Amino acid sequence: MATYRNPTPTVDCIVELPGERIVLIKRKNEPIGWALPGGFVDEGEPLHAACVREVREETGLEVDLSEQFFTYSDPSRDPRKHTISTVYIGWAEGDPVGTDDAAEAKAFPLDALPKELVFDHGTIVADYVAYKRTGRRRKI
Numbered sequence: 001m002a003t004y005r006n007p008t009p010t011v012d013c014i015v016e017l018p019g020e021r022i023v024l025i026k027r028k029n030e031p032i033g034w035a036l037p038g039g040f041v042d043e044g045e046p047l048h049a050a051c052v053r054e055v056r057e058e059t060g061l062e063v064d065l066s067e068q069f070f071t072y073s074d075p076s077r078d079p080r081k082h083t084i085s086t087v088y089i090g091w092a093e094g095d096p097v098g099t100d101d102a103a104e105a106k107a108f109p110l111d112a113l114p115k116e117l118v119f120d121h122g123t124i125v126a127d128y129v130a131y132k133r134t135g136r137r138r139k140i
Contacts, residue, residue: 007073007082011051012038012121014089014128015063015096017107022125023092024114025058025102031079033118036125037102038085051088058102063090070127070138077120087124 013036015023024034037058041050048065055063069087077083096105108114110129117125127138 005082007075007084009041009047010038010078010083010085011041011047011054012036012085012087012124013051013055013063013065014069014087014125015055015059015061016089016091017096018093019107019109021107021109022113022128023055023059023061023096023105023107024117025096025098026104026106027118028101028103031118033116034114034121035118036087036121037105038087039101040083047086048088051086051090055090055092057100058098059092059096059105060099061092061094061096063092065090069131070124072120072124074120085119085124089128 025037027035037055039054055061065088067089069089071086073084075082098104131137
């Protein structure tokens with residue numbers, strides 16, 4: 001019988017807060033660093049539900065998803081294994097608190113984001129900022 005090695009589905013969320021800020025988490029586990037809230041999709045779970053769950057688990061915020069932004073699938077995007085991340089944009093209110101596997105959660109103005117983000121989240125955030133400023137989305 002053939003053994004298949006398939007990519008693992010994940011979700012990430014660009015959580016918008018009042019004042020043109022977004023939420024980032026500082027990861028407790030490798031790779032350590034700032035990242036968008038997100039994680040692995042559970043079996044039987046729709047992508048959007050996984051996104052809402054991961055945001056709640058890592059930040060304590062209840063996010064209202066507004067759109068599916070883009071799917072990132074570069075095999076090198078996650079140093080642990082090949083993952084495919086569907087990224088959502090959502091809205092929340094309140095102050096994020098790092099919980100679950102997030103050591104910290106913090107709101108950052110778009111012009112004061114950390115310089116280094118783990119995974120390919122720097123690319124995702126740059127694509128998001130360009131989209132917000134120009135209305136143009138990343139092309140395949």
